[in-house]
Amino acid sequence: MAGYLSESDFVMVEEGFSTRDLLEELTRGVSRATTDEVAAFFVADLGAVVRKHFCFLKCLPRVRPFYAVKCNSSLGVLKVLAELGLGFSCFNKAEMELVQRIGVPASKIIYANPCKQIAQIKYAAKHGVQLLSFDNEVELAKVVKSYPSAKMVLCIATEDTHSLSRLSLKFGALLKSCRHLLENAKKSHMEVVGVSFHIGSGCPDPQAYAQSIAEARLVFEIGAELGHAMHILDLGGGFPGVEGTKVRFEEIASVINSALDLYFPEGCGVDILAELGRYYVTSAFTVAVSIVAKKEVLLDQPSREEENGSALRTFVYHLDDGVYGIFNSVLFDSICPTPILQKKPPMEQPLYSSSLWGPVADGRDCVAEGLWLPQLHIGDWLVFENMGAYTVGKGSLLGGTKTYHITYTMSRVAWEALRRQLLPVEQEEDAEGMCKPLSCGWEITDTLCVGPVFTPASIM
């Protein structure tokens, strides 16, 4: 163990004890205390992060994972990932400070923001963070002036028109500008050591990775021609964090492996990285949110025929968090959060059309509509799963400053796996399901090999 994480950082849970059990205990505690303020709180299963890591190593053995700190900068997550040996991709000074404060060496940090403040470039220089990304001439000139010994990674735009969240609208150089940028870097004596891209999140087509890998190959060729010793390919993020996405992680991994074999074969001297955010943390976090206000609205026109007339009544519930906070996936990923009722209602209770709203005085702060729920009461807790990405920490998408209470847990089996840094499959096969991470059907990856259809020649 490297010493980033210790047993005192989390609650060790035994087999059979679930996040839901813990949430039940915690919400009961809060309800009993009847404090005047209730706030949403999280339970984070660090064992789920460990399982994701083993799955990643198994499916993408040639790729060295970095964690995108902006996705969830909570300490438990950073510590467990540091313990697993990941590098960290930071977007700004605050993130670099955070990971350095827990002891991560500068050599394991990438400052992956193509549009940086000069003061923050100087911070990276002073603290030994050498890898910096760029995607335009002005940025290059800033780094030439403030940090001439930096090692630059050229961030290229991707074909992300079908991704739910498109990063290339904002970041990434077009292929046709790359030669010019590389020439400029050469003239300014700046070292360009690699290429990065991000296909956006919620991308429905894994071939987007293959296309970007092929394009990166082309940029490597140009770089070599101009005398840049390029040896880093950074595949970015965009890997799904939950089960049931249209494209599964295994399928993406298979496409990537085939593309790497074709364009960056083993032994080519290129270090392959990825900067994963949501993949690692989404499913590990569950949040409990309390109902703070409630309104009954009588409908003129019942929207659903019901014998007992319950369709005539509809309920509007207010929560202490909304789409400008932890439910920002409603705005950014068009995800409709589905609550789980902490207290199981009796079977015979009628269901009413219900909606959930956040605390902001804005008609867009609607967390969910069209739900059919039993009548709920002030102080009842709603539980939402898969809430680890872009919800807590400095990087929450809307730059929130709210801090949440997080209870970290880990099963003993996961802790042992982490301590021994052993792939769970190499341990007792079935212990607590550890060996078969939910989302990792690597047994089928052999049959999923889809050959990349792009060749560098077809691109330019």
Ligand SMILES: Cc1ncc(COP(=O)(O)O)c(C=O)c1O
């Ligand atoms: C440069 C960079 N790398 C990695 C990520 C992480 O992406 P994801 O959470 O989709 O894995 C982001 C997210 O915005 C990013 O901007």
